[in-house]
Amino acid sequence: MIALPPHEAPDAPDAPQIRPMTAADVPAASAASAAAFDIDIVDEPGRRSWEKRVAYSLQTDPGGAFVARIGDRVVGVVQAVVRERLWCLSLLAVDPGAQSRSAGRLLLHRALAYGADVDAGIIISSNDPRALRLYAAAGFRMVPTFDAEGPLDRRALPPTDPAIAGAGEDDLDDLAEISRALRGAEHTAELRFGLSRGVRIVRHGDRGFAVLDFGRVWLLAARDEEAASALLWHVLELAGADGDRTPSVRWITGEQQWAIDVVLRAGMRLSANGAIGIRGRPGPLAPYLPSPPFG
Numbered sequence: 001m002i003a004l005p006p007h008e009a010p011d012a013p014d015a016p017q018i019r020p021m022t023a024a025d026v027p028a029a030s031a032a033s034a035a036a037f038d039i040d041i042v043d044e045p046g047r048r049s050w051e052k053r054v055a056y057s058l059q060t061d062p063g064g065a066f067v068a069r070i071g072d073r074v075v076g077v078v079q080a081v082v083r084e085r086l087w088c089l090s091l092l093a094v095d096p097g098a099q100s101r102s103a104g105r106l107l108l109h110r111a112l113a114y115g116a117d118v119d120a121g122i123i124i125s126s127n128d129p130r131a132l133r134l135y136a137a138a139g140f141r142m143v144p145t146f147d148a149e150g151p152l153d154r155r156a157l158p159p160t161d162p163a164i165a166g167a168g169e170d171d172l173d174d175l176a177e178i179s180r181a182l183r184g185a186e187h188t189a190e191l192r193f194g195l196s197r198g199v200r201i202v203r204h205g206d207r208g209f210a211v212l213d214f215g216r217v218w219l220l221a222a223r224d225e226e227a228a229s230a231l232l233w234h235v236l237e238l239a240g241a242d243g244d245r246t247p248s249v250r251w252i253t254g255e256q257q258w259a260i261d262v263v264l265r266a267g268m269r270l271s272a273n274g275a276i277g278i279r280g281r282p283g284p285l286a287p288y289l290p291s292p293p294f295g
């Protein structure tokens with residue numbers, strides 16, 4: 001893995017300093033990252049849920065987690081996770097009040113050194129020009145993506161493919177093989193984490209699986225486009241049935257014409273947003289819709 005070359009070390013007293021993240025940093029790192037992503041953590045369940053998410057990658061990959069501080073205040077966080085032969089940027093965020101002062105660059109530099117011996121990498125990027133610039137500078141090939149959002153036209157729904165069934169803990173070994181075939185690494189720990197938070201997993205035999213996180217398609221990996229389309233239709237139907245949640249599908253690359261076809265036929269709105277950064281050869285990544293925090 002190539003490391004992002006650092007600029008000269010900032011020595012001004014208010015320059016960001018980077019250090020390894022500890023469990024004690026979780027509340028401050030969660031607050032900084034929630035502010036950066038405009039995530040509402042004012043209510044208690046929302047705050048706890050985001051803190052659990054931030055604590056998760058620290059627990060699995062403490063060596064890939066760092067915080068930036070200015071003075072005594074934690075203003076930014078980075079988390080990288082390594083699964084088998086894949087490095088993945090799980091979180092990079094700087095509090096809006098401290099952005100554009102090199103914290104993001106310094107954090108990413110440290111996270112890239114973690115897992116420097118694995119040959120493939122993936123970043124599910126926001127649309128922030130600073131993020132896109134940093135990832136491209138670090139040697140990632142940037143692939144632009146689309147978002148699809150909007151109420152589902154239920155008249156467009158095809159009958160559910162009878163081969164699709166709900167999946168849980170007992171299916172994780174089988175699903176690991178599908179993830180390996182598509183992106184070079186399993187998702188087992190992250191699927192287990194998702195299940196503990198109430199996500200729904202469905203599988204199409206050994207041809208593919210999809211994960212739905214309360215209205216959002218959180219991951220879809222399939223060995224062929226027919227299975228991928230059937231899975232996407234099915235999770236959109238489940239999402240549409242989730243009360244007032246508007247279904248969304250994000251990080252759709254141009255390689256996923258099967259997904260573009262489904263979301264447009266489902267009546268959803270498509271817009272360009274974000275990118276996927278790829279380094280080395282994780283796998284075909286098609287038919288594939290990545291998990292935002294875990295690739």
Ligand SMILES: CC(C)(COP(=O)(O)OP(=O)(O)OC[C@H]1O[C@@H](n2cnc3c(N)ncnc32)[C@H](O)[C@@H]1OP(=O)(O)O)[C@@H](O)C(=O)NCCC(=O)NCCS
Pocket residue numbers: 036037092093094095098099100101102103104105106124125126127128129130131133134137
């Ligand atoms: C993306 C983010 C982490 C970058 O961190 P940061 O501390 O604000 O950015 P940095 O100061 O390190 O700047 C990064 C690069 O963008 C450039 N940059 C700084 N401000 C910029 C601006 N307003 N517009 C465009 N480029 C800018 C910097 O010059 C630097 O490039 P260089 O290293 O070639 O000089 C941070 O802005 C953020 O949290 N954004 C919102 C959340 C988000 O989108 N996170 C990324 C998720 S994938």
